[in-house]
Amino acid sequence: MTLELFLLLAAALFAIGLYGALSQQSIVMLMMGLELMLNGVIVATAAFWYFVAPGGADGQVLIVVIITAMAVEMAAGFAVVTALYRARRVDMTDDAADLKG
Amino acid sequence: MLSLIVFLPAAAAAVLLLVSGTAPRRVFIGAWIAVSAIDLALVVAVWLRLVPGGGFQFEQRADWMPTVGISYHVGVDGLSLPLVALTAVLFGACAVFALRETRRVKPYVTLFLGLQTVSLGLFVALDLILFFLFFDLSIVFMYFLIAGWGHGERARAAALKFFLYTFLGSLALLLGFILLYLAARPHTFDIVDLIAADPLAGGGVYAALTLFAVGVGLAVKTPTVPFHTWLPPAHTEAPATGSAILAGVLLKMGTYGFVRIAMPILPDTWRQFALVAVVVGVVSVLYGALVALAQTNLKRMIAYTSVNHMGYVILGVGAAGILAGTDEQARQLATTGAVTQMVAHGLITGALFLLTGVLYDRGHTYDMAAYSGLAARTPVFAAVFAVAAFASLGLPGFAGFIAEFQIFTGSLSAAPVATALAVTGILITAGLFLLAVQRLFLGPLRIPDAPGSPRPFADLHRSEIAAIVPLLAVATVIGVLPRFLLDVIEPASRALVELVAR
């Protein structure tokens, strides 16, 4: 159990999430990718707290912030998808690409 | 006093904006003429009260942005007052000439009044930012005039090019100003303070870059070869009054910048690179004259002669920066000549452009090949044009000669070869103006049969005479009795030469 191991794990989760965010057509799946990336960030933050700065509470607060952010973004994301779906019956990013250039 | 002179037209424009656009056009143009007359009277009053050699006078100074060393600072001296007067005269002439304008008179007049404020303001500005403000706004107003009242679609393209090109120049100028500002301790944009401080004494790369930026900015506006390519299309497509102001006043902003800013604030660097100015000046002289010679379009031709005439100015100010082998009198003569040339060119070329406007009004083309023998139909027009042409080619008795003679004699010791080359410019301009007069007015009669003919090919109208002849009259007075002008310029140019030599 070292910092590097945790960070490698975090990086791996981050990369998987990034792959998902980049490759998924469905907005909800894409959001899952983003969640997974944040998952990695949680790991990294916890590890940093433990291995680098256990004396303060900043790391812990950061994790709280991350969790809140996940929740907020999930909610916002679902709302956007709902609105989009109502407006144009699509839930794929590729199908909503009228604005460009 | 100066602020009144500067802002009176703008105030009038603001009032006119409130007048309904459906009011008779005489109201607008009459107001413009009245404002110009008042302005001119005020300028004359200032002229009479000016103490030659007394440095800056009628100064007004108020803090504007003290944290960045910017103030509202205006004043005149012998270098700027002649140009202020020139501006007032030219705008007055254009106002009278505009009596025959029928298209959208309200915005036309308000734009011109705005431009008048801007032009007057530039010549009295004693703060770099104030100077830049007017410099930049002149582009904006002129853009609208060219695009709005020029000759159709090409006018917009020309206006766009004019805007982009000169705007680049103005921003280069701004960079130069910033460099000057940063060089001065304490930081300031005030021209008088900067002259006194001489912040970049001793030269160096920084100073060279500063001069380069300022120089390019001014050279674009002047314009000198190779920055002149915006000029011919802008002139060709602009309305006659716009061309007259563009050539008569706006071009002077560039050359005035040299004598007001580049030379006194950067004396060491100016001396270091004076030869560059001389070379640029000579190239502009010859290039402008030669290219003008090959033109078939009358307005383009006159536009290129502007390049030529402004080249003399650059030659003069360049020579004023060469100390080796020259005495102060020669440098002073060159500087005085350069300032005189600004005035002379403004009057004469302004008149010429108004005359081309008359030609276009009658024949709807600038192509010289379309006309011949007009003197038979329009003797007054022919005579006035011939006078203007001879004035422009530097005939003694007109202002242009006084200017060019001083520049040549003053510059020869500093740059003998260059000056000798530049002298041939007056021969080429003589040739091209003779050719133009010959093509247009002499020989058998021929008039273009534009659509809508037969049209009477009328001689000059009274309002046109009233606009053009005074310009030439002033040019003649300067040519015959130059002292009243030189008495004002000479002390200032002496001071300038001393500043450059320090």
Add this chain to the structure above:
Amino acid sequence: MLLWWLIGVPLLSGALLAVTGRRADRAAPVAGVLVAVAVLGLAVAAADARPVVDAPLLLAGIRAGFAVDGLSALMVITVAVATLAVLVFSGGDRDLRTSRFVGFVLLFAGAMLVTVTAATLAVLLMAWEVMGAMSWALIGYQWREPESVRAAGTAFLTTRFADLGLYVAAGAALAGGVGSLALAELPSAPTPWLHVVAAGVVLAALGKSAQLPFSFWLSQAMHGPSPVSALLHSATMVAAGAYLLLRLIPLLEPTGWAGPLVAWVGAATAVLLGLVAVAQSDLKQLLAASTCAQIGFMVLAAGAGGVAGGALQLVAHAATKTLLFLAAGAWLVVLGTKQLGELRGAARRFPVVGVTFTVGAASLAGLPPLSLWVSKDAVLAAVLERGWVPLYVAGLAGAVISAVYSAKAVWFVWQPVPARTPAGARAADGRVNAAMSLPLVVLAALAALLGLLPTLASGSLAPAPAVWELVLSGLLAAAAIAVTWRSAARIGAPRPLASWLGLERAAHAVIVHPTLALARFLARFDDRFLDRSVDAAARATGAVARALDRRGEPLVDGAVRAVAVAARSLGRLARRPQTGQVHQYYAQAAAALALLALFVIVVR
């Protein structure tokens, strides 16, 4: 004050008349003559009073100075007389009774008066140039004729080309420390500048005087009205060059080279243009070439330092040549021709003109005891005094040649009237009116008697010609006349001589055409290249973009095409990332951020 009046009266009244235009046509001839009389009176008074005035002109040192000294006194009177004669004569020509003509003549005369009274180079140059411009206006007086207009242009441009010398001279004088530009101080300029000043002055003078190689403009100038030619060729314009050289002999001396150069040019012109005159079949052309040749003697005098001889020659020639041109003009008016062949018998039909013409021609030929006989020998005496024998010989040759062409002209006009009227010539029913005859008679008297001037003002001519010289030249002239009289009809016209040595074509080939070609090339360069390369940088960058997007359609806006095309390509390129696809945004953002992080790490 007198002097101000002297130059002010003709200039102002001339300008007034010229500006007034047609409205004053009726009164113009009379007004012109009155002014000319007044000027003559002022000139005489000035010649007597020798006034000196000046006023500030440019910088403190450079003033508008005027002075009348011996040489100037002579000149102002000559100019005034010639002007008066010309104005009186032209009053008899219907075509010339306009205020425009009278105004220009007065302006022209005024400019000449300023030239000869100017004490500083600045004023001299001003008047000098105004004179050139007025010559343009006068030669091109008949502006509907393309030839006269072209001739006017040639005259102005050629003389202005030479005038450039004066500009340079003025600059060099200032550079040399002659801050006042006073003519009298010019010789004191230090060496490098002294030579420049002298060269400039010499160039200007030779051009104005139509000396080699500038002679051709005078040929062209014959397209102007005859009175104009009379004025131009006698006391003004061409004489101005000679006057300037005479005035500035002190400047030529110290250079060492200028005197001999000027002398040689003068002698060469006297000989070569004399030959040209012999070859002419047109009376006015003949007279024009003879003017060059005669002025050549004055220039020769200046080169040799013979002020008095040169001045005498100038005055005598002025009277003679005014007379000759006016006579030719009179014939032109009444007969409508100036071809020698068609003028056969003209003198018999118009005896007043014929006699006066003959007197003038005899003077021109150098027949004793007429004026030019004396003056020419005065010039040659000055040359001989220098010991320049070759030049003396050349001068004599010139004198002989002048006798030849004078005789040729006279021979033709005294031939019997041909039976049939030549086609194209006007029916010979015209009369020479009093306005025309009067000046002819007066001038004939002057031309004949001016030779006595030096004897009147005794001792003023130095060096005076020796008796043998006078005799020699008189004999030579007589002999030449005798020979010519018999062979006049057979004198050939070799091409180079008839065409004025091809000088004009040479000028065109060497100067005009290259200049025009250069101008056209530069104009094309300006349009095609410089304009387009307004933003070469943008184009260079745009090359890559264009490779990506070849569809760049031509823009309407031709003027900013190059920039616009480049900008459009770049603009398209810049819009390419904006695909509308979120996943591509993501990929780009991710890649960009990674690059940024690497960048920051690397630069550290």
Add this chain to the structure above:
Amino acid sequence: MASIVLFWVLAVAALVFGFLVFRLDSMARVTFALLASFLAVAGLVLLLGLGYLGVVIALMMVIEMVIMAVFMIMFMMNPAGLMPMSMVHNKTGSTAIALGTFVLLAAGILLVDWPSRQGSPSPDPTFALGEALMGGQMLTMMTLGVALFATIVATVVLATARGRYDRLGDDLRAPRADDPAGGGVGR
């Protein structure tokens, strides 16, 4: 020792389930794979001594994933994975970027000289967290609170098709809400 084993188990679980998120076809399974990954991470957080946060993560994620599952089924085709299908684009590019990122991060992680540990965990990390939240980071938490409030407003605005004026009339005076499908407690 046990903790090391536990670490590896949880780490591998987090990765595998995370990987499965983008490999499975069924939306429900995908959601639960993600949840499993989150739970593994929660375990790791617990392992590092952050008991409170670990539990919070677990609870939050369970709720979130359940909601997500509902959404998946609502909106997405093929909710039950009845037919295998791929809904990806730019797979190569994504893979390359993801792998590249990982390689760079891993290289960085291994090469960087991380700071040494300073201080020691307080005896009760949860108490420290609470103190921070009520102390130095109070404004952060308040902001997050407002953000949640904003999120509520925002989601309502975005997600609801009918607002109060649709239901109760423009002056909100309608006696009964005009709903296409009746709702509320009184149903």
Add this chain to the structure above:
Amino acid sequence: MTGASMMNENPGALIPELLLLGGAVVGLLLGAWLPRCRQWLVRLLAAAAALAGLAATAAAATRPGEVAFGTSYAIDTLTHATRAIVLVAVLVALALSVDATAGHRRETEFVVLLQLGALGTILLGGANDLLLLFAAFLLASVPFYALAGWDKSTLGTEAAMKYYLSGAFLGVAMLTGTAVLYGVGRSTAYGPLREGLTVAPVAAAAVGLVAVLAGLLFKVGGVPGHFWVPDVTDGTPAPVAAIVTTIPKIGGLGAMYRLLLVAIPADTIDWPLLVAGLAAVSMTLGNLAAFFQTSVQRLLAYSTISQVGYLLIAVAVAGRAGLAQPALLFYLAGYAITNLGAFAVVAALPSARTLEDYRGMARHRPALATALVVCLLGLIGTPPTAVFVGKLTVFTAAVEGGFAWLAVVAVVNTVASVFYYLRWIAPAFRSAAEQAPPAVLESGGAAAAVSAYACAAAAVLLGVGAGAVLPLLSPA
């Protein structure tokens, strides 16, 4: 430095923020009970709150700077200026959106979301701790996502989707960066973070910084976080576009300035060069892409990207040029007012979407055309408008801070930008063939037009009166 002694949880220091929050909450509640056509009360309340907030800001600005809530919130000139600019922008946005939103069934929510987003933006500007920074980022983002999709049109929802996805992705990046910076700097508070970073491994710190900046660049719409800007601006109604391209920038740039200046030692990471590069790329890309746009909103969108580039110059020289902060803040103020003015013109002519639609505008709507010209020339930086003074000070700061090359790039870009602004102005002044105003030039209402006049006038007045404003913006 630590702990309770400095602890300042006095809510009085946050009156402007609290007023905004209160306005939003009360407005939401109020709106729930108001008839549809009386929702303007909510707008009025919001305006009152903003005005009161301005007064409070003015009062607070007279007091010396302080740090509130531990060390997480700095109240200094930067914060005051951010508050003032944002509140003014809110007022303008409230005014110019009247025509488009009055009487809409979600008018209340529009106002409330605007207030909440503005609140988040102000907090961004004052944040002195990475955690608060991110929280504020969240608060400044979510309401604007909703505003983008507020009209529920197909384009609007697409815009909201893209806005949201960009924000989510770069928000993740920002959190990642926060974690990494925390990991190498041992703290999230700026002061201690700076101490930690001075000895931190460069590579990790750089990654962290770039990732944090990614989020802020998203907020301000700078490269590479700019992808949403054109799409969102083009797809939303003009008032919304005006809001999302103006308000977030104010806080985002303030946050960036403070973060870099206070927390990141330039010795460890060469952030001036990084930001300078971003500035150059932003302005160039924005200008180039704007060249041949035909949609006015898209054109303005790209123009805002380029404006961010100029603004970033001031950030790049933070701490190295005395003028950096006043330049940034003044430019921001000028930009905000001018940009809002341009959008107000667009809002006043809701049917005119392309450049060609503006043909003949000068004839039929002369006053509005004048306002447009003033605003567009203002965006170019023509004196004496506010943006000119902004550019002047920014260029000066750039040269003073050793980034003369950046000033040159900016100058070239400014010239290039003239081209597309003129492409808009030119047709407006071209005479339309027909006498009657074309249908596309029909007015959308008086409020937007009046806002446009007011903004145009303010842009000029602010420029002319810069002398009075600039001294207030220098660091205390």
